[in-house]
Amino acid sequence: MAITIRDLADYKRQGRRFVMLTAYDYPTARLLAEAEVPVILVGDSVGDNVLGYANTLPVTMPEMLHHARAVARGAPELLLVGDMPFGAYQTSCEEAARNAAEFLKAGMHAVKVEGGGWVTNTVAFMTQRGIPVMGHLGLTPQSVNAFGGMRVQGRSDDARQRLIADAQALELAGAFAVVLEGIPRDLAAQVSSALTIPTIGIGAGPDCDAQVLIIYDLLGITPHTRGSVPKFARAYADIGDQIVTAARAYADDVRDGRFPDDAHSYH
Ligand code: KIV
Numbered sequence: 085m086a087i088t089i090r091d092l093a094d095y096k097r098q099g100r101r102f103v104m105l106t107a108y109d110y111p112t113a114r115l116l117a118e119a120e121v122p123v124i125l126v127g128d129s130v131g132d133n134v135l136g137y138a139n140t141l142p143v144t145m146p147e148m149l150h151h152a153r154a155v156a157r158g159a160p161e162l163l164l165v166g167d168m169p170f171g172a173y174q175t176s177c178e179e180a181a182r183n184a185a186e187f188l189k190a191g192m193h194a195v196k197v198e199g200g201g202w203v204t205n206t207v208a209f210m211t212q213r214g215i216p217v218m219g220h221l222g223l224t225p226q227s228v229n230a231f232g233g234m235r236v237q238g239r240s241d242d243a244r245q246r247l248i249a250d251a252q253a254l255e256l257a258g259a260f261a262v263v264l265e266g267i268p269r270d271l272a273a274q275v276s277s278a279l280t281i282p283t284i285g286i287g288a289g290p291d292c293d294a295q296v297l298i299i300y301d302l303l304g305i306t307p308h309t310r311g312s313v314p315k316f317a318r319a320y321a322d323i324g325d326q327i328v329t330a331a332r333a334y335a336d337d338v339r340d341g342r343f344p345d346d347a348h349s350y351h
Pocket of ligand 1: 106125126127128129130167220263265286296298
C-alpha cells in the first residue's frame with residue numbers, strides 16, 4: 085500500500101519513529117522500497133554527492149527532475165519528496181508553485197524547501213494549492229554562503245527562539261513535516277515536542293520524530309566533496325571500498341587472462 089503524508093502524521097501521533105533516505109536513481113529507489121524505507125528524498129545533495137559540484141547551489145530544476153523521474157519509476161509506492169533547488173522558490177510564490185508542479189508531474193508526491201521567515205508565505209501559497217510541502221530548518225545547505233560555512237545553527241538564545249518560531253510558522257502554513265539539520269540536540273527535542281507534525285533530524289540528535297541520512301554516507305561511498313562521513317552520520321556498509329576492490333579484481337583478472345574464461349563465453 086502506498087505511503088502518504090497521512091501515514092507520517094499517524095506515525096507522529098503513535099510515537100513511532102521512521103526514516104527518510106535520499107536516493108537519486110532507479111535501482112537505489114527499488115532497493116530502498118525492498119528495505120521498507122517509507123520516505124525517499126530526491127535531495128539537492130545530488131549536487132555534491134553525485135554530480136561533483138562543490139555544494140548544492142549549482143543544482144538546476146532540469147537536473148532535479150531528471151533524478152526525480154528515475155526515482156519515481158523505481159519506487160512509486162513510497163512517499164517521494166522532491167527537493168526544490170536553489171533559485172527555484174526564492175523569487176516568487178508563483179515561481180515556486182510552478183516548479184513544485186513540475187516535481188509532482190515528475191512523480192514526486194511532495195516538495196521540500198529550506199528556510200523559515202519569508203519562506204512561510206511560499207509554503208502557505210503552495211499548500212493552499214494542493215502541493216504537500218516539507219520544511220527544512222537549521223543548517224540549511226543552500227544558505228552556506230550566508231552562514232559563512234557549514235556551521236551548526238541555533239546556538240544562541242535568539243537563534244533558538246527564531247528557529248522554534250519558524251518551525252511553528254511552517255506548521256501553521258501547512259507543512260506536513262520539517263527537517264531539522266545541524267542544530268543542538270536539546271533544541272531539536274524542544275521543537276519536536278512543540279509541533280504536531282513530525283520533525284526529521286539530521287545532525288539534530290535522537291529526539292526527533294524521524295531521521296534522515298544521505299544514502300552515500302550510510303553506504304560508505306564518500307569520494308564526494310564532503311570528504312569523510314560527517315560526525316552525525318554512520319556508515320552501515322563500506323560499499324566504496326567494495327567498489328574499489330571489485331574493480332581492481334576485475335582489472336587483474338582481465339590483465340592475467342582469468343576473465344573471461346570458457347564458462348563466460350558463448351559457444
Ligand atoms: O538535499 C538533501 O539531501 C537534504 C537532506 C540532507 C535533508 O536536504
